[in-house]
Amino acid sequence: MLDIEDLVTTYGPVRALDGLSLWTQDASITAVLGPNGAGKTTLLRTVSGLATPSAGRIRFDDTDITGWSPDRVVRAGLAHVPENGGVITELTVAENLRLGGLWRRDKAGVAASTKQVLDLFPPLASRLRQQASTLSGGERQMLAIGRALMSKPRMLLLDEPSLGLAPGVTLQIMRVLEELRDWEELTVLLVEQNARSALSISDRGYVLSLGKVVAVEEAGGLLADDRLRRAYLGM
Numbered sequence: 001m002l003d004i005e006d007l008v009t010t011y012g013p014v015r016a017l018d019g020l021s022l023w024t025q026d027a028s029i030t031a032v033l034g035p036n037g038a039g040k041t042t043l044l045r046t047v048s049g050l051a052t053p054s055a056g057r058i059r060f061d062d063t064d065i066t067g068w069s070p071d072r073v074v075r076a077g078l079a080h081v082p083e084n085g086g087v088i089t090e091l092t093v094a095e096n097l098r099l100g101g102l103w104r105r106d107k108a109g110v111a112a113s114t115k116q117v118l119d120l121f122p123p124l125a126s127r128l129r130q131q132a133s134t135l136s137g138g139e140r141q142m143l144a145i146g147r148a149l150m151s152k153p154r155m156l157l158l159d160e161p162s163l164g165l166a167p168g169v170t171l172q173i174m175r176v177l178e179e180l181r182d183w184e185e186l187t188v189l190l191v192e193q194n195a196r197s198a199l200s201i202s203d204r205g206y207v208l209s210l211g212k213v214v215a216v217e218e219a220g221g222l223l224a225d226d227r228l229r230r231a232y233l234g235m
């Protein structure tokens, strides 16, 4: 579904992505792991159009989307949930959700997506009129994912959804991602520091270091590799 070839993204002299290649299968979860500064966030920002690569190709469903603007990438079916969610705290839960589907013209489809989000994340249903600033960290992350789902994406790019959350809430969010893959055929690229919880639901995983892929394997294989776990995954 997503096929990235030799991607280079720089910030001045820093090569945050240094010839990175990666692909994902339809209806699968792919973990992207690695130490601080490995380039994980830059990878998602480059795919979603927030950062511009200086070399390489990004294909989504056989369409070359390299260098596309963020709104064009969303319309193509790729939704990005940035680190810390990017929820607008001054708006209510309902308003944040509405923003996620703002460009859609199919009213019935938007209503169906809203229902789906509230079914997936019941705590949001009772807080629709509440300002997002009053939500707990877990509820805010649910809202961030919910808002992304409102654009009816075929693929979600998630940046550290477990950051700062209690293990129980992390588990709840991971279960929802599994459900979306298994029942909605959603494809997920999941950036995580928490390698164990990411690999527990992922089909495959990439390990990055200094902007390059240092390992790619099925999730079970990565978990079983002592050298990788010690060197790159802090486990």
Ligand SMILES: Nc1ncnc2c1ncn2[C@@H]1O[C@H](COP(=O)(O)OP(=O)(O)OP(=O)(O)O)[C@@H](O)[C@H]1O
Binding pocket: 011, 014, 015, 016, 034, 035, 036, 037, 038, 039, 040, 041, 042, 043, 193
């Ligand atoms: N806006 C920026 N300006 C300059 N350098 C940046 C910028 N954003 C990232 N970098 C640098 O690019 C490299 C990759 O950073 P990135 O945030 O993509 O890594 P990461 O794997 O997501 O790290 P973390 O797990 O700490 O979030 C780092 O060396 C970082 O310092």
